Amino acid sequence: MRIAIVTDAWHPQPNGVVRVLSSLHERLLAVRHDLLVIAPDSFRTFPCPTYPEIPLAVGARSGVAERLEAFRPQAVHIATEGPLGWAARRYCLRRGWPFTTAYHTKFPQYLHARTRLPLSWFYGLMRFFHGPSSAAMVPSHSVYEELSQQGFRNLRQWSHGVDTKIFRPQGKGAFDFPRPIYLYVGRVTIDKNLPAFLDLDLDGTKVVVGSGPQRDALIRRYPDAKFIVAHGDAQLSSYFSAGDVFVFPSRTDTFGLVMLEALASGVPVAAFPVAGPRDVLSKVAPGHPVGFLDEDLASAARRALSLSPADCRAYAERFSWDHAVEQFLGYLAPIALSEHR
Known part of the structure; x- marks a missing residue:
């Protein structure tokens, strides 16, 4: 199948959306699909206001139209x-093509936090x-429920995977x-709520790996x-493995x-519930916890120290x-040959 994926998040941006899309891209190619990725690296760009690490494409309307016209996608x-x-949305609607979308980021909360305009x-x-999307893919049941309550009617739950070849236990020597x-590993932005982690009274060392406008x-x-930037997956993977507890203070992530x-990487998790x-x-087996969720984040972090790295990895x-790729392909909306004509 000829599949066009249109994304404003792509390499070299270091974030979870890029990780999901690049993993999807790699696996779709492996099963012989013909892919076109329309991303900012094919356009002249300018820095996103308040988040200069994200490039925004200039001339998107004509550039996207030309690329889709030439590729003749089937989805x-x-x-x-x-x-x-x-x-891409505008072009598909003008041509009468069906399309799918994804909701990776809670932009309403992020924009509300930056502007204080009504959520x-x-x-x-x-x-x-x-x-107008044939299927708006969301990464979890919680996001599905949240958006349903906000009046979204075309939602499909799309699970995500993790690359266990890249992320694996490698010892603690990187730190x-x-x-x-x-x-903590991730974007250093206001929506990640990092002061809730960095203010905790904990023995040892707090380490933040990532970049962003709050850094x-x-x-x-x-x-x-300690604030560190990882260069490449090998270094990032070694940093994950070197932690003792992964503290995730965000209250607004979709997944x-x-x-x-x-x-x-064999590292247990502490986060808010x-x-x-x-x-x-949600799939943790009784008697084999791999993390703790608690409004007392310091307590969750301390308790997580006792958890089994082997249970985390398993x-x-x-x-x-x-499974994630199978779901994705099942949700795609085929474009008939007659619609190209």
Whole structure:
């Protein structure tokens, strides 16, 4: 099948959306699908306001139209709600093509936190964007329920997997800091709620691996914490493995793939009892906990120190990318040959 994936999040951006899409891309190619990825790296770009690490495409409307016209896809998937996503949506509607979308990021909460404008405005914008989609794919049951309550009617739950070849136990030698090491990996942005982690009264060392617009301010505010940027998957994987507990302070994530990457590395999780962490840990077998969810995040982190790395690894191995790819293909909306004409 010729599948066009349109995304404003792509390499070299270091985030969970890129990780999901690149894993999907790799596996679709492996089973002989013909793919076109329309991403910012094919366009002239400018930095996203308040988040300069994210490039936004210039000339998206004409560029997306030209690429889709030339590729003649049998299915179009719009992965993000940025300039490229909006351009692809417009083109598909004009041509009468069906398409699918995905809801990877809680943009309503993020934009509300940045602007303080009413949350309902941003949910309305997202409903408008995803409304014509044949299937709006969401990563968890909690997000499905949340968006259903906000009036979304075309939702499909799409599970995510973790690459257990990249993320695996490799020992603790990557960090030479006092232990225990409480680790966070991910974007350093306001929606990740990092002060809730960095303010905790914990022995040992707090380590933040990642980049983002809040990084410099947090470095100044928390001089005792260690701030690191990973270069490539090999280094990132070694940092995951070197932690003793992975602390995930976000209250707004749709899923939190980094928690699965930590578990695959043999590192237990401490998080708030909210959507995202609850979904990731929903399949835990009785008697084999791999993390703790608690409004007292420091207590959850301390208790997680006693958990079994082997149980963490075994749990992560249950999240198969093969199943995720099968779901994705089942949700796609085929474009008939007559619709190209």
